[in-house]
Amino acid sequence: MNNAKIAAAFDQVADLLEFKNSNPFRVRAYRKAARVVGDLPEAISDIVSDPERSLTDIDGIGKDLAEKCAELISTGHLQMLDDLLEDTPRTVLDLMRVPGLGPKKAAAVFSELGVASLPELKAACEAQQVRGLKGFGAKTEASILAGIEIASAANQRLLWAEADAIAEELRTFLASVESLEQIELAGSYRRGKDTVGDLDILVVSRDAAAVMDRFATYPDLESIIGRGDTKMSIRLGNGFQVDLRVVPAESFGAALQYFTGSKDHNVILRGKAKQMGLKINEYGVYRTDTDEYVAGRTEADVYRSLGLPEFPPELREARQEFEWAEQGDLPKLIELDDMRGDLHMHTTATDGTASIDEMAAAAQARGLSYIAITDHSQRVSMARGLTPARALEQWAEIDRWNAANKSRFLILKGIECDILESGGLDLPDDVLSQADWVMASVHYGQKQSARQITDRILGAIRNPYVSAIAHPTGRLLNRREAYEVHMDEVMQAAAEYGKLLELNANPHRLDLNDVDCAAAKKRGIPIVISTDAHSIDGLDVMRFGIKQARRAGLTASDVANTQTWAQLKKRVGRS
């Protein structure tokens, strides 16, 4: 029972309690516990089994939730959740995914009409039964009907990279409004979350109506959800929602802070304001007693008025940022310019589309001073993985390239060596020993048990020629869950054997995730951020990895490939 599963159980309890119209603060307690457990950079089970420690030391975990964690770990079940599920079928939770249908209205259709799933809801709307309920009308019924399709869509969240493309397009589109003075995107997009549920645009304009009119003509607009004096929401063709808010200039910083969130970060901020005799909303910071405006023009002003540093958006997750600020050691987060090398990429030798020479030129053009060519090994037959002979042949070619190019740019002889299903590596040690840089990764047998997969990875870590584990959990965002793996054991071994872990910057992977990267940092394991490029353009995904690294609180010194190869070489045991 890992942290993610405990968090999922608590989240489900929160959903069901909310549906049952329980005390909203109790619901919030479960939600907060789910988040705190999910964000924790160490295993709950480790804390439970340590007699010196107590879960109640974790903020948001009291006596009751500590016991529920212990119950989940020892039995694999939560009696309370099982009981709740007996009262309420799991499918009713789908009802609350319909925009406009919250817990109250969902409960009403369930208890009054016996509607327990999206298809039943659709039928009830079409039979015009829903409009008869108290608090419902024909318009509500119509909007529910329209919303069912949105709720049925499997993936509501976009990859950050996809959201980024839309965000930049919208920014350009709205920038042509003459009265527009400032524009910024907020929300989880600005915080750099790996997936984004919607976009929040903030603008300052003398003429709000002009901005909204322009917004209403956005080419990909599917429907207008609502429009008021200061707020307008639209839905795009892909179902993605975009909110636009027009705020006065003296409130821009406060609004940006407010709508960037996260919600939990803001709750803490408000609490702190309250203690100082201040109140804070999206219009600014005000004195509680006199309502006098204190700050709001810039985010820095808002935070300063509360005696806090301007947190980078990526850190605003109510994890450790307030603690860091208090101790005065908010980390100086890594930036794209800190990167000196890229240690994971493919060429035409396997499934890439560019040659070694082309990849080297493209990497140089991007300001890097070294790369590792890491084509697949033979087991990955679909990609024509390299046999020992072909690997040695490629490395000889790289030697010739380095000899011929007297520039300071360096190509490393690398390999992405498959960790076989049966354990062990896909290439013999006498071949691996001739590489400068060996990444080991799991591609097959991802459905094996956590024990099997963990042992395979531990075996790779113990191999003296392996430098790093690539995409350590195998997840593909919106497509495939991470395989089962005991990450705490992997990290312990990585720390012990001096091996590195990858943060794969491909926007579909972003693997390790932010929480695991933070855990690695805590254990002193260097992270290598790499693009896994299969083409020249593939080298440009580095910035997505940097975003995620920042969310983990990583600095340049936590990331191995901010160093020169001469420095890094010592770390990975090459002489």
Place this chain on the structure above:
DNA sequence: GCCGTTTTCGGCCCGACTGTTTTCAGTCG
């Protein structure tokens, strides 16, 4: 259900918008 240099009880962030109302509840972020 959590939490405590105002507290072990009584708080727990706050405002915009919509639809159904006729002063407000529900939803959302």
